[in-house]
Amino acid sequence: MSSLAKEFEALGSLAPAGYSAGLHIRFASPLIYVRTYNEAWTKIYDDNAFALRDPLVFWGLGVKGHTRWSAIKLPDPFNILGQARSHGLVYGAVISCGPITSRTIVGVAHSEREFTDEEIQRAVKIVHSLHAAAEPPTELTPAQIEALRLLADGDRHAAAAAKLGISESAFKARLQSARVRLGARTTAQALKRAREYQLL
Structure with a gap:
């Protein structure tokens, strides 16, 4: 199993309601994008182009670090977080790392409770490993x-x-x-x- 696959597996075991991972986002598009949220929510999210309006994505682009979804106070005019809750994504955390030119943003979800500080720290470690493992080369000869x-x-x-x-x-x-x-x-x-x- 590749190091990326191992880290994604570890992330999945940490996030019972699924995760969304955009690795090395450049020019608004990630080099690697993996989601395990339920299919109904994923379809709604894609059909409505919520990635361009998601307060979690805006937070991740603006801040390097980690926080619980409940701590993010950015506007959510499309009620994306409210709609996510109706699909079982009630609690969550977002982790962001890397330079703005190659940012990695990962959201992890839980349907029953907030993530503990220890769980968030484990997620942070996994996300940093994913970011490093997916690092693209900067040049060819x-x-x-x-x-x-x-x-x-x-x-x-x-x-x-x-x-x-x-x-x-x-x-x-x-x-x-x-x-x-x-x-x-x-x-x-x-x-x-x-x-x-x-x-x-």
Whole structure:
């Protein structure tokens, strides 16, 4: 099991009514987004674009740290927290970490009681581990970018190697090093991640 999977499992065991985790939010979109809230609430949340109006998200973008939902006094004109309560998300905590350019925001929910201070501290530790485990690379070498770009443009290995004036095995070595740098198992996954991280 990957370190991310282990941390998500630990988060799930801590949050009996589910959680929502947006890791490394950049340009209003997280690199990794995992939710385990009930399906009916998730549908309402998505159908109404509540992520753009959610006071918990606003708190997480504005503050690094942690707090209980009940302590957040931001306006909630769409009654998002009230609607969440009607779906069993009565109590909760939000944890936010990372720079504003790559913020991680996680909400954990409980249907029966407030989270204890100890539980919140455990959640904070898990969220920081998730943030670190999902940290995207900040750069690729020019050779790696060049190799990935040629594949993205539709070139096959032999044609791309010829354009670069290198052997096909040298080209494959560049792709391999790019996969390692991006934590990708396949070249297709490396291309996807490079685009997501805005490295291409």
